[in-house]
Amino acid sequence: MNYLVAALYRFVHLKDYAAMRQPLYDFCSERGITGTLLLAEEGINGTIAGKPEAIREVLARLRSDERLALLEHKESWAAEQPFYRMKVKLKREIVTMGVPNIHAATMAGTYVDPQHWNALIEDPDTVVVDVRNDYEVAIGTFANAINPKTASFTEFPEWVRQQSQEGGVLDGKRKVAMFCTGGIRCEKSTAYLRSQGFDEVFHLQGGILKYLETVPAEQSLWQGQCFVFDERVSVGHGLEQGDFSFCRACRYPLSEQDRASPVYEDGVSCPHCHGKHTEAQMARFRERQKQVELARQRKQRHIGVRLTP
Structure with a gap:
């Protein structure tokens, strides 16, 4: 494995965040x-990849800012560069919930480390919520x-509102445990629940990635693989790369069974998006895939690959 992948975030007040962009990109x-x-x-969030010494230099630079001294990061490895280019973007939120005045830096719930997570979620009084997206x-x-x-x-806020009503899964529940990929959505979602009056709110410290990295498979309560937002697509226990791939037309993660479907066409369609694109779109997808194959034959990367229509 040649490339170190670092997923990082920190909720902290960065008044000068716009001025940080260009120097960090450079x-x-x-x-x-x-x-x-x-x-x-409200802070910084992202995933970067590169040679190990280069990644260490970036992490050290970020942590040299006292506001980011406690920056969270998780590490994994990739045989090839999992990203095509470097981007530093300015946003209203580092993870978009769309609800004002949710201050995860001060309102987040209680951290639970991976070693104690199993006991929490096996407690029958605990409602366990996956705050990631359906795919x-x-x-x-x-x-x-x-x-x-x-x-x-x-x-997510609308789901909480609905499920807090009589008969909902959150109705009358005091103890709620939430988890996400790397921990960032957990922090914001627990802060939101606390703003809605929930008292006992917990989240998995370091997210699923830290759990898969540190908890042995034989002790794990995790089922399946974990989706990641790069060209590896998924990882399993020990953060070993999984066997899912992307549909280049809709970005849905594809299993071996999906790829065996008669409606699957590499780079063009899959069981999740078949019939949802126009003929013009599919023609563009086929031309794009042709260029990808030509680049592969030349043992080059097709930098211009788009992951969405």
Whole structure:
């Protein structure tokens, strides 16, 4: 494995976040790092990849800012560069919920480390909620976790409102445990629940990635694989790369069974998006896939691959 992948975030007040963009982009680009970093007044979030020494330099630079001294990050490895370019973007939120005045830096729930997570979610008094999007949950989650079936994180507050009503899964529940890929959505979702009057709110420290990295498979309550937002698509225990791939037309993660479907066409359609694109779109997808194959034959990467229509 040649490339170190670092998923990082920190909720902290960054009043000068716009001024941080260009120097951070230059620092990463000069070291051959690729990936995406998001900057907002509420903090920093992103995933980057590069040679190990280069990634260590970026992490050290970020932590040299006293506001980011406690920056969270998780590490994994990739045989090839999992990103095509480096981007540093300015955002209103580093993870978009769309609800004002949710201050995860000060309002987040109680951290639970991976070693104590099993005991919490096996407690019958605990409601366990997967706060990721539906397509992520589809390929793996914790045993008995509730899937809110959201298409985006902005739908989560409405789900909480509905499920807090009489008969909902949150109705009368005091103890709620939530988890996500790396921990960032957990922090914001627990902060939101606390703002809605929930007292005992917990989240998995370091997210699913830290759990899969540290908890032995024989002790694990995780089922399936974990979706990641890069070219690896999924990882399993020990953060070993999984066997899912992307549909280049709709970005849905595809299993071996999906790829065996008669409606699957590499780079063009899959069982999840078949029949949803126009003929013009499919013609563009086929031309794009042709260029990808030509680049592959030349043992080059097709940098211009788009992951969405």
